[in-house]
Amino acid sequence: MKHTANLDPLDPALTLLAHLPVGVFATVCYIDAQHELTARLRALGIKPGSRVSVVRSAPLSGPLQVRSGQTDIILRRAEAAAIHVNPTF
Amino acid sequence: MSKARIALVGMPNTGKSTLFNRLSGASAQVGNWPGMTVELESARLLVGARMVELVDLPGLNNLHGFSEDERIARHFLETQAIDALIVVLNATQIERQLAFALQIKRLGLPIILVLNMADEAIRRSVIIDRDALEKALGCPVCLISAKYGHGIQGVRHALETLLHHNTTTPRTPLHQALHEDDAIEAESAALLAHAVRSPQTPAATWTDRIDNILLHPWLGIVAFFVILLGLFQIVYSVGAPLQELLGEALEAAKTQWLIPAAAHLPAPIASFLLDGLFDGVGTVATFLPIILTFYLVMSAVEDSGYMARAAFLMDALMSRMGLDGRAFVMQIMGFGCNVPAIMGTRILRNPLQRRLSMLIIPFSLCSARLQVFLFFTTAIFSPQAAPWVLLSFYVLSFLVAFASAWVWRGRVGEQEPLIMELPPYRSPTFSYLALQSLREAGQFLRGAGGFIIAGVAIIWLLTHLPWGVEPASAASWAGQLAAITTPIFAPLGIDTLLSISLMFGFVAKEIVIGALAVIYGAGPNELTGVLARSMDWRQAYSFMLFTLLYTPCLATLAAIRRESRSLRFTVASTLWSLAIAWLASFAFYQTALLF
Numbered sequence: 119m120k121h122t123a124n125l126d127p128l129d130p131a132l133t134l135l136a137h138l139p140v141g142v143f144a145t146v147c148y149i150d151a152q153h154e155l156t157a158r159l160r161a162l163g164i165k166p167g168s169r170v171s172v173v174r175s176a177p178l179s180g181p182l183q184v185r186s187g188q189t190d191i192i193l194r195r196a197e198a199a200a201i202h203v204n205p206t207f
Numbered sequence: 208m209s210k211a212r213i214a215l216v217g218m219p220n221t222g223k224s225t226l227f228n229r230l231s232g233a234s235a236q237v238g239n240w241p242g243m244t245v246e247l248e249s250a251r252l253l254v255g256a257r258m259v260e261l262v263d264l265p266g267l268n269n270l271h272g273f274s275e276d277e278r279i280a281r282h283f284l285e286t287q288a289i290d291a292l293i294v295v296l297n298a299t300q301i302e303r304q305l306a307f308a309l310q311i312k313r314l315g316l317p318i319i320l321v322l323n324m325a326d327e328a329i330r331r332s333v334i335i336d337r338d339a340l341e342k343a344l345g346c347p348v349c350l351i352s353a354k355y356g357h358g359i360q361g362v363r364h365a366l367e368t369l370l371h372h373n374t375t376t377p378r379t380p381l382h383q384a385l386h387e388d389d390a391i392e393a394e395s396a397a398l399l400a401h402a403v404r405s406p407q408t409p410a411a412t413w414t415d416r417i418d419n420i421l422l423h424p425w426l427g428i429v430a431f432f433v434i435l436l437g438l439f440q441i442v443y444s445v446g447a448p449l450q451e452l453l454g455e456a457l458e459a460a461k462t463q464w465l466i467p468a469a470a471h472l473p474a475p476i477a478s479f480l481l482d483g484l485f486d487g488v489g490t491v492a493t494f495l496p497i498i499l500t501f502y503l504v505m506s507a508v509e510d511s512g513y514m515a516r517a518a519f520l521m522d523a524l525m526s527r528m529g530l531d532g533r534a535f536v537m538q539i540m541g542f543g544c545n546v547p548a549i550m551g552t553r554i555l556r557n558p559l560q561r562r563l564s565m566l567i568i569p570f571s572l573c574s575a576r577l578q579v580f581l582f583f584t585t586a587i588f589s590p591q592a593a594p595w596v597l598l599s600f601y602v603l604s605f606l607v608a609f610a611s612a613w614v615w616r617g618r619v620g621e622q623e624p625l626i627m628e629l630p631p632y633r634s635p636t637f638s639y640l641a642l643q644s645l646r647e648a649g650q651f652l653r654g655a656g657g658f659i660i661a662g663v664a665i666i667w668l669l670t671h672l673p674w675g676v677e678p679a680s681a682a683s684w685a686g687q688l689a690a691i692t693t694p695i696f697a698p699l700g701i702d703t704l705l706s707i708s709l710m711f712g713f714v715a716k717e718i719v720i721g722a723l724a725v726i727y728g729a730g731p732n733e734l735t736g737v738l739a740r741s742m743d744w745r746q747a748y749s750f751m752l753f754t755l756l757y758t759p760c761l762a763t764l765a766a767i768r769r770e771s772r773s774l775r776f777t778v779a780s781t782l783w784s785l786a787i788a789w790l791a792s793f794a795f796y797q798t799a800l801l802f
């Protein structure tokens with residue numbers, strides 16, 4: 119299921135949360151995943167339109183620490199690769 | 208008037224259990240870890256003139272949640288008669304949590320909205336217009352700090368008013384309340400714009416600064432070991448002297464009062480009371496200060512928020528063994544007692560991943576086994592070597608757990624996603640820690656107490672009957688029993704007397720030391736000396752290795768059976784542990800003999 123936000127999904131600037139450099143802010147554009155996963159992400163504050171950034175990543179391709187508003191979450195790279203974001207440089 | 212039932216609902220880690228304790232005076236487990244509460248907990252309290260049953264639920268991520276702990280909370284909401292709900296949100300995170308409250312509101316039950324952690328919200332410049340929210344929502348809204356007791360009176364008051372005007376409202380079935388997700392998002396956004404101001408880019412907090420070190424790619428790993436060592440340093444330096452003192456006090460009480468008092472009793476009865484019950488139970492009791500300090504330190508770690516960091520750091524390693532960072536946290540929680548760790552796996556959604564986690568938790572070195580190891584390491588090894596020997600068992604405990612998971616990782620199939628909140632650090636309050644560790648020690652006494660007394664009594668009978676034989680000699684019942692198991696234990700360097708204590712250790716490890724005290728006829732303060740004379744370091748290490756790896760206790764087995772709902776899995780996991788224990792001890796002892 120895709121959630122389209124106010125952003126154009128064909129925008130070439132679009133990247134994946136998994137590839138977002140540490141410290142760069144981005145806006146979630148859409149999440150390309152099963153309903154259960156999008157629901158869980160939404161519950162933790164990650165949904166189309168939220169402003170997110172990657173705080174750090176764990177060594178040995180471990181999970182990412184992602185910040186959205188006042189909430190920090192732990193997220194594996196595989197799931198972060200389903201989240202399409204638009205960086206705001 | 209009839210009893211009212213009120214439930215606390217909210218997302219994980221919002222402070223439901225803290226508020227539950229505040230309101231009812233109960234002592235439910237609290238911890239800065241999403242998924243601390245995994246079962247229903249209830250308490251009674253008086254609100255005005257009305258008796259209220261207050262129920263603390265496991266955290267819900269949303270009403271669609273599918274993990275076991277969420278299922279329990281949802282099932283409760285779906286099936287039980289409830290008069291009102293207290294919806295607890297983290298005020299700081301109201302932006303993402305308000306939608307949850309609106310969803311709950313759709314159930315049609317009377318609700319009180321509690322915005323907890325007001326202290327943190329202020330520090331993070333999240334400003335909430337309580338009155339505006341109250342007016343817009345049409346339900347009482349309380350801004351509180353459950354941890355520090357601020358605003359609790361307001362919640363009580365709101366409850367009283369609510370129960371007073373209580374009219375039975377028709378309830379919307381859960382699945383129907385779920386339909387309107389998009390409408391809820393819009394409603395939540397409108398409310399937030401109206402009543403909440405929260406900084407776009409949060410300022411750096413001290414949590415960030417601490418995490419720069421504790422979550423640093425390699426410093427973080429170093430820090431992990433430093434924290435672990437610090438934990439045991441505290442337990443050693445505070446608990447061990449207290450234990451010695453208690454041992455001396457009990458010994459003095461025995462020689463000065465009990466022996467003279469028992470002088471006129473018939474010999475078998477005096478022996479049963481003194482050499483059986485008193486020595487056995489007394490020796491175990493000397494470990495109480497250590498258990499207390501241990502739980503105190505463990506609660507502090509759980510309440511600090513470090514557990515979620517451990518999950519973050521270890522996830523990469525655990526994912527290669529079919530598990531995730533949360534399974535590692537369960538391994539650490541198992542340090543206290545394996546049973547709550549087994550239950551803690553309810554937060555895992557994939558049932559096979561949950562089983563794999565349950566398979567390795569019994570290898571986690573619990574506080575009951577710690578007693579045995581403290582005792583043996585002090586008795587057999589030099590004061591310089593003892594802490595390292597102890598450390599080696601913690602390392603082995605992880606290695607065996609990891610190896611087991613690695614062997615069976617193929618069974619898990621596709622892993623479930625790891626998505627969890629990383630809460631800010633929170634400083635534990637001393638009063639809470641004291642309460643918590645007393646509660647855990649009390650649980651230990653109640654849980655193991657009966658086993659210990661019964662076990663010690665049975666061992667006295669086995670070692671002293673038939674009456675007249677040399678206690679614990681080959682002629683005694685215990686000696687005869689041990690003769691049967693000799694072929695199994697002899698290759699491990701575990702002699703007949705020790706093997707008897709292992710049989711009782713199957714029931715609960717707390718019995719082992721008490722059993723040895725009775726078997727060797729030594730009081731709380733003499734046992735170390737007796738042990739040192741009766742075995743060498745190889746035998747001692749082999750005995751401890753076996754104790755570490757074979758089944759932790761009946762309570763853990765029962766928990767595995769309950770949680771896995773499979774007798775086959777329970778038996779298989781027991782056999783797996785037993786086989787590993789025997790092989791490891793055998794390999795160690797036979798190799799050590801070469802040196």
Ligand SMILES: Nc1nc2c(ncn2[C@@H]2O[C@H](COP(=O)(O)OP(=O)(O)OP(=O)(O)O)[C@@H](O)[C@H]2O)c(=O)[nH]1
Nearest residue numbers: 220221222223224225238239242243244266352353
């Ligand atoms: N700063 C602050 N911390 C709080 C407050 N209330 C609770 N906490 C802390 O928040 C953490 C979570 O508290 P719990 O009561 O275990 O939360 P819970 O909602 O029961 O969590 P789960 O059982 O996991 O769903 C603990 O570390 C508490 O000490 C508060 O008012 N202020």
Ligand SMILES: [Mg+2]
Nearest residue numbers: 223224243244
């Ligand atoms: Mg709780």
